[in-house]
Amino acid sequence: MKMQAFAFGTTNWDEVERTEHPGETGTAYWRTQFFGNEPNQIRVRMVEYTPGYLADHWCRKGHILFCIEGELETMLEDGREFVLKAGMSYQVGDNAEQHQSKTTTGAKLFIVD
Template identity: 45%
Template sequence: MQLPATPFTCLDWDAVTPQEYPGTTGTSYWRCFDSGDLRVRVVDYGPDFLADHWCDRGHVLHVISGELVVELADGREVPMKSGNSFCVSNNGDSAHRVRTTQGCQVFIVD
């Protein structure tokens, strides 16, 4: 990930209107900041959420609260809880998607 030229920006996430994104099951709500090719998000995954696609985009993801499971297309599953993070590159070692039973909030840079 290359960060584009971006001026110092303070983000008040409470002032960003969430956008609804349905999953295969459940719903997520994204609050996004975009600057060129950089996207920074706070995502709230609702209960019983399962992503509707396999993602091959690089991310840095940090779990703020709750728990989720990262499913990898090669069959691996990585449980994550509050305080855990992961990094994966574009077209990294395995496409991935997330699921959560109770819901969770994450911070993502991609």
């Protein structure tokens, strides 16, 4: 991620349009903002997963992810599993390790990629 110059700004996440993204089970709700210009645009999201959510794909995109509420389970392609609770984060680079997310209880996340 390269953060090229863009103006200072604030975001009221309650005012950002919420979009629905069905998982294999459950639903993800995203509030998404983009900063900077292509090809180095940064996507910043507030994401909520419903209880029982399982992503419908294995992701190769790099992220910095912070768990605000709930609990998120992340599986890596090599079989390792990690649990994030509120106040924890993870980071992974593009094409570094495929990962898939799920939650039993639901989770609210802040994600930069």
